[in-house]
Amino acid sequence: IDALNWGKGCGRYVAWGVFEGQGDYSSYTEQMANRYLPMGVIDDKLNLSDVQENLITEYMGHSWYEGEETFESPYFITKPDFTEYNVEDRYTWVKCPAYDGKPYEAGGLSRILAAYKRNVPFVVEQVDGLLEALGAPGQIGVAQSTLGRTAVRQIETLYIAGLMKDWVAELIEALKSGDSEYFREPATITGAGTGFWEAPRGALYHAESVKDGKIEGYQIIIPTTWNLAPINANGEHGPMEQALIGNPVGDIEKPINALRTVHSFDPCTACAVHITEPATGKSFETVTSPWGVK
Structure with missing residues (x-):
């Protein structure tokens, strides 16, 4: 229980959502918000909002890459330039992604908080039960800790395991009826786009440009980059750095x-x-x- 008192991190969370829900949606944002594990951006007061892609940036000033600029999505640049290990200057191969200029955590806790805030029934029931067991009923903030982050992963695992049973049954029916699709011809071979999804580790962002069927540029912000982000332009530590400060x-x-x-x-x-x-x-x-x- 003592682990509820340390390891909080930055207290902000991003989850792009994963496992498409059923239904017709008017926008990609609405579709992301209705995934089985839905999209959500959660600020340091645990307020929920939809993702705005133009608020995603990467800062280079403490990483072993050329320049110190802050690049805005989706126009990131990756040009390695190792200098030396210097915590006052550059000390990592990890870039520094940010949302609205601030560090944000990605991963299981982020997904569960987004699902809880969007009132996914199974998640709400299980999280409320967890908080009761921890002696903090209704206090979702206690999940912002080493123990809380670990505990909510069990809820996510149970939730996905239950969904998988339903999905396997649907797949079997689709195969029986021949109503299945494995490949689609591309609608265009020239263009650019971005995609938001979740890896088990957290929020995964891809940006790609293609010309005549050939990739011209490809940039990714992986969840580990969000979590291991170094000090940003304002001198603020990344999520894991903040979580480690003060550990006994x-x-x-x-x-x-x-x-x-x-x-x-x-x-x-x-x-x-x-x-x-x-x-x-x-x-x-x-x-x-x-x-x-x-």
Whole structure:
């Protein structure tokens, strides 16, 4: 329960939505908002809004890429330029995406918060039950923590598992009737577009330009980039950096709480967590495996 008190992060969330719902929609935004796990942008007061693509940017000033500019979607640029590891300047290969100029978290917690705010029945019921069990009924803010981020993943897993049973039944019926489609001819071979979807790790954004059937440009903002974003132009840390600040460290050689916080964002991110103690220059590497933590 103590893990409810640390690991909050930036307190803002993006989820583009995943698994298309049924129905006819007047816009792509409406379609995203009606996915089984719906789209949502949630600010630091836990207010929900629809995504506005023009508010997505990438800043380069603390990353090993050319320039310090802030690029607006979908016109990002990727030109590697390694200098040195310097936390006062450039210290990562991760770019710094932002929404409306601020860091935002992506992932399971973001999806569940968006679904909760859009009143997805199963999610509302299960989240309310979780909050009750944690002794914080109605206080959705407690999910903004290392433990909360980990706990809501179980709700998402149950929800998707139930949906999959229905989808398999639908697929079987479609195959029996011959009403299935696996490939469509492209409507055009020249143009540009962007797409919003969710990977298990979180919000996934693709921007592509094509001419005469050949790709001219392709840029992606993956969920790990949102979460591992470095310091932005205003000096604000990215979501995971903020979540790690203030984590209790009982044993510098076994910083298990730092590992737990990183894992709460996404287990795939923390294949290895490297710890450095500036006062002594000592460094440690915490490696996870199927057999536990080393």
